[in-house]
Amino acid sequence: MLVTEPAQTKWIELLEKQGKKSDDTLLRLSIKGGGCSGFQKGLDYCPSEDITEMDVVTEHGEVRAVVDAKSMLFLHDATIDYVDGLMGAGFTIIIPSATNTCGCGDSFSA
Numbered sequence: 365m366l367v368t369e370p371a372q373t374k375w376i377e378l379l380e381k382q383g384k385k386s387d388d389t390l391l392r393l394s395i396k397g398g399g400c401s402g403f404q405k406g407l408d409y410c411p412s413e414d415i416t417e418m419d420v421v422t423e424h425g426e427v428r429a430v431v432d433a434k435s436m437l438f439l440h441d442a443t444i445d446y447v448d449g450l451m452g453a454g455f456t457i458i459i460p461s462a463t464n465t466c467g468c469g470d471s472f473s474a
Contacts, residue, residue: 365393365422365429365431365436365439365440365441365442365443365444366424366442366443366444367391367424367425367427367429367443367444368443368444368445368446369425370445370446370447371427371444371445371446371455372424372425372426372427373446374446374455375391375427375446376426376427384409386426386427386428387412388411388412389409389410389411389412390409390410390411390412390415390421390428390429390430391407391409391410391427391428391429391430391444392406392407392408392409392410392429392430392431393405393406393407393429393430393431393435393439393442393444393457394406394407394408394431394432394435395434395435395438395439403438405457405459407444407455407457410430415430416432418432418433419431419432419433420432420433420436429444438459438461438462439457439459440461441459441460441461442457442458442459442460443457443458443460444456444457444458445458
């Protein structure tokens with residue numbers, strides 16, 4: 365899994381705006397059943413005290429990302445990026461091993 369430099373920069377910026385520290389708040393990535401194509405991608409804040417022994421924590425510069433073991437099966441080759449363009453701005457999760465994605469970009473099949 366890779367978190368690009370633009371995504372790292374934006375994540376740190378968001379934490380600072382909320383008065384949170386990167387040591388105390390991790391980037392939580394998850395995969396859940398549902399969505400147009402079968403699985404739905406998720407991205408959220410995760411307080412460090414919510415990490416369990418079933419979680420995998422990876423470090424990307426100043427950003428620590430956390431993924432539950434089941435979601436890691438789908439996210440092992442993922443790239444988390446932040447894009448800011450004419451069509452809007454936001455985090456994207458690109459999963460090369462996905463076999464199909466829907467038009468919304470939030471769900472996929474594997």
